[in-house]
Amino acid sequence: MQRITITLDDDLMDDLDRMIADHGYQNRSEAIRDFTRAGMQQAAQKMGNAGECVAALVYVYDHAARDLSRRLVENYHGHHDLSMATLHVHLDDDNCMEVTALKGTGAEVQHFADHIIAERGVRYGRLVMIPTEAGKKTVPARKGSGQRA
Template sequence: MQRITITLDDDLMDDLDRMIDEHGYQNRSEAIRDFTRAGMQQAAQQTGKSGSCVAALVYVYDHASRDLSRRLVQNYHGHHDLSMATLHVHLDDDNCMEVTALKGSGAELQHFADHIIAERGVRYGRLVMIPTEPEGKKTRKRADHRHS
């Protein structure tokens, strides 16, 4: 770990301290590390350089919309390598919500999500991506913790 010195104006420092309190951070360093990671991930996502990610695609749609179910299934089958699991929830007589766990490159996940959210009949949608391997840092393997 490295120690650095930064200079912030009083207004920004007040905003930072307020965010630290609102989010329950124990100290400024933890908050700044998390905010920095989030900012770096957002910048990487915007430039299409997110690398390997996991994501949650959440969307609400009108289940009676003409051919929407068929179009959604076609999209998922066309990208079967990205989708890990989907939760389907009936919200009311007209609306359903789906939450899909995805895994792949950030660019592929964003492309897939954009197509799902743009379908006629999808009312709201959002993709939340989390990097699985920080840039320049390999994840370490532990002998006592395995995933199939």
């Protein structure tokens, strides 16, 4: 771990302290590390260098839009290696929401999400990517921790 010194103007420091309190961080260092990781991941995603990731694709669409269901299914079948699970929710008479868990490279996941969101009849969509480290071993949950394996 390295120690650094940075200079922030008073307004930015006030905003940072407010965010730290709102998010429940115990100290500034912990918050700044998390905010830095998030900013770096966002920048890598924009440049197409996100590496391996898991993601949630959330979108709302008009279920009556012509051929949209068929087009969505074709997109999913064409990228079956990325999709892990999908939750489908009926919002009202016209709108459905889907939440899809994805896993793959950032570029592949972004490309797939862009195609889904761009389909005519999809009213709104957002992709949230979380980087993963390839080859990192998952630590099994301890017994009695309340987590399932």
